[in-house]
Amino acid sequence: MQANEATQTATEAAPAAAPVSDVTQIINNLSAYLPDSWQPYWEQIQSIPLLAFVVVVVLGYVVAKIGVAIFSKSLTQITKRTKSDVDDQLIETLRRPFFLTIFFFFLGMAVKTVGLSPALESNLIRVLASILVFSWMMRGFKVLHLLLKSLSSLKDKFELIQPKTIPLFELIGKILLIGLGSYILLVIWGINPTAWLASAGVIGIAVGFAAKDTLANLFSGFFIIADTPYKVGDFVNLDSGERGMVTHVGMRSTRLLTRDDIEITIPNNVIGNAKIINESSGRWEKSRIRIQVGAAYGSDVKQVCEVLEKVAKAHPDVVKNPAARVRMRAFGASSLDFELLAWIPTPVLRGRIKHELHMQVYEAFNQAGIEIPYTKQDLYIKEFPGKASSGLADAGQAASE
Missing domain, CATH: 3.30.70.100 (Alpha-Beta Plaits)
Incomplete structure (x- = not known):
């Protein structure tokens, strides 16, 4: 009876411990990673928890430094063949999270040697994993910026990625990275992400309806920049009658400077659906x-x-x-x-x-001596009104006599 109750209790506790096990299963037992000849020495060190903690932390720091050095040197040999310095910047950006990944792995194993309570031990490992996720997420923002900046210089291959469209792609990329990082954090802390994802979907729909005009201008600006029906300096005519030189093409609006030196700001949603005559386009600017x-x-x-x-x-x-x-x-x-x-x-x-x-x-x-003709009208008067009236008067006088 007691065995059945113990089994039932273990079964009920298993789902709660599953997220912790997923995070800590790799670092549960350091001795599993040591050679057999080192086992006796490790058992002696392990008998003094504080000493074991310090040894593992120092060992982790040394291994992390060596791993980062090997990582950097190996990739540097490859990047020497390229002319761009973007790959060198990427290596420099990834050095710190790569170091933290190795160091925190050993730090988690060091925590296991201290002999803390299971709850405190699990929470400390979760904190370390959360810091690591934040570190990779922040570095991911910088990596995203470097990649977009590099791709924008290759206009022949990536027409959609231009200096003016980088903010949009960067915003989308950051949202995806934040979403992925948040999902991993929820899993680490044992929180079911399904409800949060449903809430985020509802909030996204509400925000979409509230900012539909702003989003319409944003996406229209993106396609205008990507399709480039006009660029800064072009003279354009719109079907609404505006004509002027394009002075600014932004993600939200386009500005035209008319011949009267008046600047007109047109939302991209409007200009994106309008008929545009670009006088500066064609085979040449003439x-x-x-x-x-x-x-x-x-x-x-x-x-x-x-x-x-x-x-x-x-x-x-x-x-x-x-x-x-x-x-x-x-x-x-x-x-x-x-x-x-x-x-x-x-x-x-x-x-x-x-x-x-x-x-x-x-x-x-x-x-x-070439005549430029103009419209002419000749007026012919058959009889003046004065003579006609005097003739009628004479005829009346003769009839009375």
């Missing part, structure tokens, strides 16, 4: 302008073309390659319609160059 002009019927069309081409060639800001050209577009109601097509270096010069070309075309047409 932009084409069109000068429409009419010549009177009877004008020499070849002369008109020569005059327009000459005006374009004479302008210093008109691009020589591709060369400007003239096209006759239509027979208008009162004019022959021509169009001068010229290329300019950047879209920002569009307004000034069009103004100058219009003035120069007008002067060149005047010098060449």
